[in-house]
Amino acid sequence: MSVLVYTESENGKFKKNAQEVASYAYEVAQQLGTHATAISINATNAESLGNNGISKVLNITDDNLKTFNAKAFAIAIAQAAEKEGAKVIILSSSADTKFLAPILTAKLQASYVPNVVSAPTSTAPFTVKRTVFSNKGFAETQLSADIKIIGVSNNAFGSHENKTESSVESFEANIPENSFSTKSVEIDKVVGKATIADADIVVSGGRGLKGPENWGMIEELADVLGAATACSKPVSDLGWRPHGEHVGQTGKPVASNLYIAIGISGAIQHLAGVSASKVKVVINSDPEAPFFKAADYGIVGDAFEVVPQLIEKLKEFKAQTA
Amino acid sequence: MKLLVCISNVPDTTSKINFTDDDTKFDTNGVQYVINPNDEFGLTRAMWFKEKQGATIHVITVGGATTEPTIRKALAIGADEAIRVNAEPTDGFFVAQQIAAVAKAGDYDLIIAGRESIDYNGGMVPGILATLLDFNFVNNCISLEIDGNTATAIREIDGGKEKLNTSLPLVIGSQKGLVAESDLKIPNMRGIMMARQKKLNVVEPVSATDTTKDVKFEKPAAKGQVKLIDADNIDELINLLHNEAKVI
Numbered sequence: 001m002s003v004l005v006y007t008e009s010e011n012g013k014f015k016k017n018a019q020e021v022a023s024y025a026y027e028v029a030q031q032l033g034t035h036a037t038a039i040s041i042n043a044t045n046a047e048s049l050g051n052n053g054i055s056k057v058l059n060i061t062d063d064n065l066k067t068f069n070a071k072a073f074a075i076a077i078a079q080a081a082e083k084e085g086a087k088v089i090i091l092s093s094s095a096d097t098k099f100l101a102p103i104l105t106a107k108l109q110a111s112y113v114p115n116v117v118s119a120p121t122s123t124a125p126f127t128v129k130r131t132v133f134s135n136k137g138f139a140e141t142q143l144s145a146d147i148k149i150i151g152v153s154n155n156a157f158g159s160h161e162n163k164t165e166s167s168v169e170s171f172e173a174n175i176p177e178n179s180f181s182t183k184s185v186e187i188d189k190v191v192g193k194a195t196i197a198d199a200d201i202v203v204s205g206g207r208g209l210k211g212p213e214n215w216g217m218i219e220e221l222a223d224v225l226g227a228a229t230a231c232s233k234p235v236s237d238l239g240w241r242p243h244g245e246h247v248g249q250t251g252k253p254v255a256s257n258l259y260i261a262i263g264i265s266g267a268i269q270h271l272a273g274v275s276a277s278k279v280k281v282v283i284n285s286d287p288e289a290p291f292f293k294a295a296d297y298g299i300v301g302d303a304f305e306v307v308p309q310l311i312e313k314l315k316e317f318k319a320q321t322a
Numbered sequence: 323m324k325l326l327v328c329i330s331n332v333p334d335t336t337s338k339i340n341f342t343d344d345d346t347k348f349d350t351n352g353v354q355y356v357i358n359p360n361d362e363f364g365l366t367r368a369m370w371f372k373e374k375q376g377a378t379i380h381v382i383t384v385g386g387a388t389t390e391p392t393i394r395k396a397l398a399i400g401a402d403e404a405i406r407v408n409a410e411p412t413d414g415f416f417v418a419q420q421i422a423a424v425a426k427a428g429d430y431d432l433i434i435a436g437r438e439s440i441d442y443n444g445g446m447v448p449g450i451l452a453t454l455l456d457f458n459f460v461n462n463c464i465s466l467e468i469d470g471n472t473a474t475a476i477r478e479i480d481g482g483k484e485k486l487n488t489s490l491p492l493v494i495g496s497q498k499g500l501v502a503e504s505d506l507k508i509p510n511m512r513g514i515m516m517a518r519q520k521k522l523n524v525v526e527p528v529s530a531t532d533t534t535k536d537v538k539f540e541k542p543a544a545k546g547q548v549k550l551i552d553a554d555n556i557d558e559l560i561n562l563l564h565n566e567a568k569v570i
């Protein structure tokens with residue numbers, strides 16, 4: 001028996017979340033007195049996972065799997081789990097992984113718990129803590145099926161170094177042709193820019209910015225910080241910003257280290273979606289804005305005066321610390 | 323084309339969340355229930371298929387009798403028939419098995435479920451359902467066109483979107499973006515009157531296993547007081563973010 005973790009890669013390199021889920025898998029393996037194995041697909045730096053406690057990597061090299069395909073990837077992971085006799089499978093919370101997770105769950109008749117925020121609180125019965133009610137609460141959830149699948153929330157467990165002797169084995173998955181009946185035909189993705197899903201810092205603008213023409217300063221602030229840009233729901237409804245930037249209960253969740261909210265009032269649906277961010281800064285002209293109650297740091301002021309100053313000061317700060 | 327739209331009955335997004343019975347149960351006191359927002363987008367797209375392509379829409383919910391006002395609302399919006407599986411929805415695998423049993427008998431071409439329910443947040447019902455039925459599956463769906471047996475869908479990915487070609491029968495996980503916000507329908511008087519005449523079939527659950535169980539709930543710890551920084555003192559903010567919070 002071992003713990004299996006699916007470590008995602010992109011263009012051959014592990015994604016940032018791979019280290020986090022590998023670290024989580026190591027922790028679970030320690031609790032169970034076993035070792036952690038990773039399954040990776042077309043990764044070229046598979047051996048690097050030894051830094052995060054992985055003792056064996058099963059790496060699949062297959063041109064048919066160059067582009068993500070939820071069903072085919074789920075089958076590959078299921079076969080790796082079977083080979084390893086894995087009873088616990090660790091997954092990330094990326095959009096791709098959340099797509100394949102339920103398929104894997106059904107194939108393995110497993111217990112699946114997503115949005116898990118910490119190491120298991122018990123292994124008998126197997127119990128984890130996860131967010132529920134769109135981050136407005138937590139639940140302790142027991143997993144009772146023979147195989148247990150845990151989806152780790154972004155940026156909740158963190159990545160930890162645990163240097164481990166590690167081997168890489170090539171693994172061949174047997175994926176039936178008809179698994180590709182849903183085919184990717186076009187991917188439209190920003191490159192070289194942080195995304196809301198994996199950015200350490202997210203800069204977000206609300207209706208207080210008055211119009212799309214004022215987003216220049218939001219983007220500039222994001223650039224200085226290496227941050228992703230986001231927005232409140234009405235901003236995307238009004239077409240000021242693309243839908244993919246809408247964060248909150250009905251948009252994307254944010255779990256960054258730093259979330260900067262500019263001209264956002266802090267409605268309950270917005271707060272639910274961003275509450276997993278560790279540090280929140282609010283810039284709002286209204287001292288009564290509800291967001292101040294949920295923030296760590298706040299500036300009461302006009303965004304059009306505060307943000308340009310913040311950009312200048314941050315540039316100076318970056319120049320000094322560089 | 324025969325459509326099945328899955329409707330999850332959830333607390334209104336403005337609800338404050340509390341727990342009772344020694345934090346083992348969700349406190350439903352004073353909570354208003356609504357159609358899960360992700361399902362509302364799906365239902366709205368289903369209405370488009372009904373109006374433009376002559377589709378028939380059935381809606382399904384797994385829940386007790388108290389969920390009927392929510393499923394009636396879906397009928398008032400324009401679904402043709404409703405099914406309620408008379409069981410407490412204990413977890414996503416259980417719900418998916420119930421819906422799969424109904425879907426097998428119903429011969430549906432397209433099943434629309436939400437990407438995620440806003441209470442359980444499992445994000446698993448549509449994918450498990452698709453796998454149990456051996457249907458194609460597209461999650462986080464923000465566009466869906468159907469022409470005969472072929473379907474073209476766009477799904478949201480981290481940092482962008484992806485276009486997919488697939489075919490019926492199909493399950494999608496719907497979300498915001500699938501329809502314009504302004505197209506969301508509020509039931510009108512006529513719809514509400516008509517809904518009363520429509521069929522709401524109550525079926526008993528098939529035997530299925532729970533694979534997870536919530537044993538205890540907890541509210542997030544209260545946030546400490548915000549530190550206010552003067553708008554003329556941006557240096558202090560940078561200092562705090564660097565030295566105290568250590569995030570820049």
Ligand SMILES: Cc1cc2nc3c(=O)[nH]c(=O)nc-3n(C[C@H](O)[C@H](O)[C@H](O)COP(=O)(O)OP(=O)(O)OC[C@H]3O[C@@H](n4cnc5c(N)ncnc54)[C@H](O)[C@@H]3O)c2cc1C
Pocket residue numbers: 205206207208209231232233234235246247248249250251262263264265266267268269270273283284285286289301302303304335359
């Ligand atoms: C079913 C449902 C789901 C929802 N889901 C979401 C969701 O997922 N995400 C989400 O964000 N919302 C969601 N909402 C909407 C939510 O209720 C709020 O309407 C929304 O978050 C408000 O957006 P806002 O803060 O940008 O705008 P507003 O509430 O209009 O706030 C604008 C803020 O800007 C401030 N301001 C104005 N001028 C300036 C200035 N010059 N400088 C600085 N500050 C200024 C104002 O003081 C105000 O606080 C949902 C609503 C419903 C009904």
Ligand SMILES: Nc1ncnc2c1ncn2[C@@H]1O[C@H](COP(=O)(O)O)[C@@H](O)[C@H]1O
Pocket residue numbers: 328329330331358360361382383384385411414417434435436437438439440442443444445446447448
């Ligand atoms: N009790 C239920 N009855 C009908 N559909 C449901 C139920 N629970 C979840 N669903 C559907 O599955 C989607 C995802 O739910 P979940 O897996 O709980 O996040 C929801 O948006 C609904 O479309």
